[in-house]
Amino acid sequence: MNHQLILKKNGKRIDLSPLISNLTWTSNIDTLGMELSFNFAINDTRYFEQYNDLLETGDQVVLLNGSKVLNYFIVVKEMSNGRYAKSYICFDRAWYLNKNETVIQFKKATATDAIQKLLDRFNIKHNIASMNTLITKIYKDITLIDIINDILYQVYFETKNVYRLEMDKDIVTIRKQSDLLINPMVRLSSNTNEFPTSETIAGLATEKSIENMKNKVIVVSDTENSTNIFAEKSDQINIDRYGLMTEVVTVNDKNAAQARNIANTVLYQLSKTGNIVTCEMLGHDDIRSGRLIDLNEPISGVVGRYLIRGVTHTINNGIHTSVLEMERG
Template sequence: MAYGYVDAHRLIRYRGGQARDITAFAGDLQAVDELGTLSVELSFGVIVAPWDQYVEKDIVQPGDKLRVVNHDLTVFSGQVESVTLDGGVTAYDRGWYLNKSQIILQVTGMPGDEAIRQACAKAGVGVASICSLPTKITQVWLGDTPADILGEILETVAAETGKQYQYFVRDDGLVVQELPTAALTAYHKPADNLPAFNITWALGQVSGEDSIAELRNAVVIAAEGGGKAYIGAQAKNAASVEQYGFLQYIQTVTSNPGTAQLKQMVQNLLSQLDRVGRTRTISEIWGCDEVRSGVVLNFNSPAFGVTGKHRVTRVTHHYGGAGHTMELEIEALEEPRAAGTTDTVSVYGLPAGIGTGGSSGGVTTGGTSGGAAAFVSTAMSQVGYREGAGNNNKYGAWFGMNNVAWCVIFVCWCAAQSGAPIPTKYSYVGDMSSYFQSRGLYRTVASGYIPKAGDLMIQGDRHIGIVRSATRAAVYTVEGNYSDSVATVTRYYSEISGFCTPWG
């Protein structure tokens, strides 16, 4: 551990089976590790001067393997993805592969940990360790990445167990574990003749915010079966609704977990989401290799508004220059509920056949047509369809305007087939979004809205897609005219302008 030695980070390149220390050629070496992101990103710069015979060429090439080592400890191991003309290098660890390969996976009543193992096997990435994830998963993924599947499974498991999980990839494979709650004591030793000290004693500039952007004070557990939507359970905190307004989150399940689990899930979700988010950014703090995303640090700096246990959600390690330093984004680990607890919980149960094609019983919220589930199901049935030459496609032929960009036309076709309350006369993204804006059925990304299945994802006036599901980190869509086909896509909120909300 860093308690016993002064940092001495070295950058090692591997090419053709040969290792070479290229530390002297690399500047601005840094590694970014963010909670909820499978890959650690390493970046640095090398001198590029093709006209200068004394400057070595091709120090780093795409595909080269890299390691960052500190004494006998490997702190990064990965592969170069890109090298710019001016010498900027970007590399990722092996989690990169789980974000790239698209797979097909179908599971029925399978424990979450086994479903994740199967997803990794299809992507050719090994598994180092996965904690027990007993929640049964029933779902079909067509063209999703293992990273997307992993995120969806862990969200479902977390809702049932009330626990939080993290995942990352080491040299020996994927690791999935419960997020730690015990605080780590992180040390930095500045020089051989100086003792190591706890890095939380010395903070750089601190900034941050308290926000209700992700607060949700009402939760619904829902499922689809036989073309109908069912509510299995719902919970609400009346005091929080009174103080902050009605903010609802809907969690969908693909199988029936049972009445007891439905109650536990809805209570867990409400407890997790009904909180004011308090985040802080520490712009500079001494470095410690043991500090990675997910760890907990204990601070005692009331003057900076940072006291008690905080989880690291993002860490940027800077190597070299003034020594090993870090930038941290942290969030309070033990925040009280937003407005006390006046929770009311109602459990209705789900049909026994959910996840196996049955459709009896339950509390229905939609019919066999015209509902969000039918709309999304119609779109998903088209995944894999490809256009012909010159934008020729069946949706344009149906619309009477073939051989043009057809992302909006695809939405209109799905609406017409399913009976969804979406206009079917538009071919331009701006017209579709204006229709819903004029009716108060449009939410910007800046509002913090988490879209529901059946909402329309809008990217300015350029592109549109149909939301399958969403988390606070990403939106999962099915889109027409995506790489000339109908495909499932993962979108991040930074790519999106807003959402049309046909279902209110």
């Protein structure tokens, strides 16, 4: 495992790896893109001071593992940690999806065509899965990521299929969550066999919660002067056990059949007890939020397929570890 951080500036490639420590990158399904942070050594000695101002906000850095490019990042924030250290926070290029607003209208465009049209307007490369949900809506003064998320919500409401957005270097990639199953393999040294990184689990903890549970869903019109209720769906057994907890979903121009489907889909998703698992394991570059991983820890009851909600990768002294937060997939 040979992770490097390369600065691309003024036509040059500069290896920052000898100058940095505490290299960390994180992703979470509730936030946009991937965040990378690290400490950067500075010094006022004669031969070292040339590096002190090497990095600036707005610079582009590349995270590699050997010859493989893992992702591109923009240096967004620089902080001074005393006389001999700086720290930096960077974001992958999904950051730009939150920095551009637009006005755009779709008339019965498929979800795939709508997202492609949106990204083409800003010359953003893309690889979008096929989604046939029809989108008819005007978006005004709203960021690109909010438009994409709204479209993906509409797809989910109608199909029960969850799609995840990832930034693959400079390509916006959207794939069905069920296609994102990973089986990361690691080896302890070059002369040992590979084995699943899930076999290295440590510090495992579980949490069950009804904090985000809802057991009744009401689908209503989004017309300002109307309070039309299109559909209602409830789980009476759940209500009898936990008490009534209602979610109101606002939709745009949906017929009754679609509204019932939306109500069923949302209720199915929200009427569950949250089952969160956190643990640490040896790191692997394929471990990202939004992906699925199979676990087999029968003593703790952590067995089956889990959704990676968030992950923090750390490189320290050449050792790559990951801390994961997951829920039952």
